[in-house]
Amino acid sequence: MTHPARSLTPPRPLGPALAAALAAVLIGAPPGAAVAQTRPNNLADLVDQVADAVVNISATQTIEEKGGGAMPNLPKGTPFDEMFEEFFKNHGVNPRPRAQKAQSLGSGFVVDPSGIVITNNHVVGDANDIVVIFNDGRKLKAKVIGKDSKVDVAVLKVESDKPLKTVKFGDSDKARVGDGVMAVGNPFGLGETVTAGIVSARNRNIDSGPYDDFLQTDASINKGNSGGPLFNLQGEVIGINTAILSPSGGSIGIGFATPSATVQPVIAQLEQFHETRRGWLGVRIQPVDDTIAESLNLGTARGALVAGVDDQGPAKPAGLKAGDVIVRFDGKEIKESRDLPRIVAGEPVGKAVDVVVVRNGQEVTKSVTLGRLEDGEKTAEAASAEDPTAETNVVQKALGMEFSGITDDVRKSFKIKESVKGVVVTSVEQGSPAAERGLRPGDVIEEVNHQAVEKPADLTKALADAKKDGGKKPALLLVANGEGMARFVAVPVE
Template sequence: MACRCLVAVLLTWLGGSTPLTAAQAPRFKVDDAPLPATAQPSFSFSPIVEKVAPSVVNIYSTKTVRQLPMWGPFMEDPFFRRFFGIPDALPRERRERSLGSGVIVTEDGYILTANHVVEGADEIRVALADGKTEYEAKIVGTDPRTDVAVIKVDARDLPAITIADSDKLRVGDVVLAIGNPFGVGQTVTMGIVSAKSRAGLGLDYEDFIQTDAPINPGNSGGALVDIAGRLVGINTAIISRSGGNLGIGFAVPSNLARYVMERLIEDGKVTRGYLGVYIQPVTPELAREFKLKDLSGALVADVIENSPAADAGLKAGDVILEFDGRKVQNDRHLRLMAAQTRPGSEVRIRILRDGREQTLRVKLGEMPEEGGLARAGRPGGLRRGPQADPLDGVVVDDLTPRNRQMYGIPSHIRGALVVEVAPDSPAGQQGLRPGDVILEINRRRVTNADDAVRESEANRQSTVLLRVWSQGASRYIVIDATRRR
């Protein structure tokens, strides 16, 4: 399972700083040139380490943890304590200390680290690589949704690292991980980029660099650098059964970390671009139904009313192929690109609609606290006859005030309510559930149960394309009568 270095990521926000003007914003050292592909192998990385190591710091954080007595929370009541003869002066709090790493990104003391290193801390101290200099630090801002945090020390002329363009990093590039594993002191390990764009560690925005450079508890927040000595990632997590390195480590790419850092420093919070669509990945079944050449792109399952996407003319069933001139690899990639675009920006979106490509212009809004550009809801249904077909075993009914209340279906949703799905039916095995609302069958609108029955009877294929509303969102699903689990 995925193990966070030091502690698990906690979903609380620690506030932000007073926004800065453009003139006050710190200047970062940035070098976005790609590494030469024909570079000769080196027998020593010591020049790189000597250049970069002073920029990596040790972070010691302390927080107060409230601790209930072992006999249970009812002893919080003074009456019970007196009844059992337990004194009021009970130890209720304890101090918890953690260890991590960070990277100096400006000469005047801004430090980039992982959110879980400083989350909830009452006191943070930063020790430089020289082993002599130590500062008290304050939290500028944190972003649990990416596990990135920025802290600040009151100092000048610090050794700031140069930041690289992580999009130009390639699988197979040599990288060095620098941090303070297990508190033994600053340590350098070497490996390669094992993969890019990894996800699945439980954060809202994930685009991890995977590396086999040894990363252990204490490395969190430390630097992942290329052989030019430039920051390409912030080490944040490992996959391990033992808690130690097994050769699968993850780092937040420098481009993502830099965007979050700049927003925290300049705006006091992280603002993200908002498109206003529910999207889902393109599966092989959906690719066949929508006549797509491959599985790239993001399928629009629904468009939120009065959103930037709705204003631009996006529709359910569109496949977004490009965002602001960049190819969309999948739904998660689109979500990341939109989130890393400043609200108010106007971007071009190339879509595929009914087999034809077209380009739309969208002016992004600001992502609300919840919702926005997100995956469609979980897969959420028609019995229409004895013959075997994709919707055999499904029973539908009209939407009524009573069943809307029962299933929590909003008043603006129109369609056929799925009230029964045989567990062994193709639809049941492939994701349709009671409480789902069928909105379309083979891209034809369904407004009630009779519509659904009529459209299902008109289908003569072994597959059927449904658009369903389920658990607060819409998505497409292909039911294939020939596929059994």
């Protein structure tokens, strides 16, 4: 399980050649021809270089609780309030709220001599009191400049009577698997601790947030290391230590750091605006598997399949459509669907970007002026459901599923929102093509091969048309759940 650092198998032993190469780097043996960059003679020199900029962070949240849980929640000053207070006092019970303190310990690092400190959002949380503890023992109170839960980063500010030692960010995109790294932090509240290892992997997705793209390292990271820096051997911060994978909660050599390339734009926004301002495209996407790639004449599985377009988003006026596969965004290749949200979010609001999509087997370029994600989220929360008129239709059957029009009773039975239109799946035969592709009762089929379906007859006809070429290609269904979240499903029709 994952743990904030937050908890699969132990790492394989290094091969002799790799172990020798790493040892040469770490103990300062003469560099080979492949080592072009200047490095410290040993890790002690590197520690001396960066240690004073790495800090410990103590965050305390004060929580009010009722004494004994017995005092009713009455308006202050009323006769009943006074009566109950007197009763509990006579019985030796404190009826008034008492303060309970929850404390967390973590790590951080200074990036500006004026007192800007970086850590994880989960280290500070909703703390009322944050204290930054320096290597020389000084303790300075900190205030939160801004924080972001999606990439788990917080920017703090302390006031110091003298300039502070700092470290700088490096380019995590240049980090290679096998590069030496060093983690400095405050594991288990012990104080400054240094561990070393290598970059074990890149682009790890651990399902902790929408922009997962972690560096994996075997440098020991434990609870309390959260928010601390992961250094390359030039003393640059290439990641913020954030999570570990472990059955016990302790390090087994699988730790994760959020890359500097991911956090730097967010930090800049938090410093300038005290909030995030992420780019927004306004599409719902899903992965492209081999079956969907075949049905769309895409060749190999790649890109992000547009499952829906937000009516209020920037993508709609730019001409993006459900069924498009986004393969390049602002010049960056989209290898898989999870690449797109991270790349879009890192772009400035208001920027005009070229989006390359595959539509009907051909590449098409659309220009989109990005909106602001946070505004889009607020709009989505405030949007009211539309009131479409539902048709009553008889139940029909195809591909091992029964389906009907959406009546009032059907909406109520399957809890389908009023805004969802199409044909509802009422039952699915076990082992059928529909069942194998994950369709289930309550799903609403909105389109077949990009043609809208409003009643069962539309769906039956669309599936019959799909069979006309001998069923060589699967039918591409746009399927929504009762909440209106849509996905594409490719179902064989032969």
